[in-house]
Amino acid sequence: QKEVEQNSGPLSVPEGAIASLNCTYSDRVSQSFFWYRQYSGKSPELIMSIYSNGDKEDGRFTAQLNKASQYVSLLIRDSQPSDSATYLCAVNTNGGTSYGKLTFGQGTILTVHP
Amino acid sequence: DGGITQSPKYLFRKEGQNVTLSCEQNLNHDAMYWYRQDPGQGLRLIYYSQIVNDFQKGDIAEGYSVSREKKESFPLTVTSAQKNPTAFYLCASSIDAPGTSAIDEQFFGPGTRLTVL
Numbered sequence: 001q002k003e004v005e006q007n008s009g010p011l012s013v014p015e016g017a018i019a020s021l022n023c024t025y026s027d028r029v030s031q032s033f034f035w036y037r038q039y040s041g042k043s044p045e046l047i048m049s050i051y052s053n054g055d056k057e058d059g060r061f062t063a064q065l066n067k068a069s070q071y072v073s074l075l076i077r078d079s080q081p082s083d084s085a086t087y088l089c090a091v092n093t094n095g096g097t098s099y100g101k102l103t104f105g106q107g108t109i110l111t112v113h114p
Numbered sequence: 115d116g117g118i119t120q121s122p123k124y125l126f127r128k129e130g131q132n133v134t135l136s137c138e139q140n141l142n143h144d145a146m147y148w149y150r151q152d153p154g155q156g157l158r159l160i161y162y163s164q165i166v167n168d169f170q171k172g173d174i175a176e177g178y179s180v181s182r183e184k185k186e187s188f189p190l191t192v193t194s195a196q197k198n199p200t201a202f203y204l205c206a207s208s209i210d211a212p213g214t215s216a217i218d219e220q221f222f223g224p225g226t227r228l229t230v231l
């Protein structure tokens with residue numbers, strides 16, 4: 001069983017809609033969760049981090065964490081064509097310690113069409 | 115300008131050759147990491163280092179070696195023992211905070227694309 005799982009997509013949404021990206025993880029003691037955006041041929045860019053249950057909002061982005069269900073999601077409101085990219089979920093799977101051993105999902109390809 | 119630099123951007127290797135990928139950061143970050151990304155896949159951890167002169171194997175360390183002689187630099191050598199080295203190599207760094215429960219965010223360099231001829 002993969003430690004961090006994402007639907008590979010592609011997920012296609014119309015411009016202006018809400019894009020919903022989901023991620024599940026297997027290590028119950030994980031404490032840190034991250035969403036990265038990666039444009040084709042480029043390196044990942046950190047867009048959200050979340051550590052506590054609930055929602056965290058930053059502009060058009062909202063991260064949602066539910067540790068009981070081992071589930072983290074990213075909502076993108078008012079999606080724009082420039083949001084078209086691969087979104088990577090990353091989880092600290094090193095037993096909840098502070099050391100930076102992140103495990104990445106395979107990524108979800110998002111396409112926002114005009 | 116603070117950031118992480120990687121060089122070269124593209125690298126071609128012949129069979130049986132060792133090559134070294136450079137990673138430098140001026141963010142004063144303690145921890146540095148090397149990842150490998152294959153097409154359509156997530157990132158896999160090769161090596162990481164939390165302090166100078168110390169580093170740990172990640173999930174796929176075989177065929178790779180690293181050094182951490184300076185805080186700013188964490189070069190990766192892809193040896194001839196690595197049978198399938200063609201991939202996108204990404205270096206990252208984080209502040210790191212030993213003893214805390216929160217992970218510090220990792221920031222990535224632009225990457226090096228390695229191709230075996």
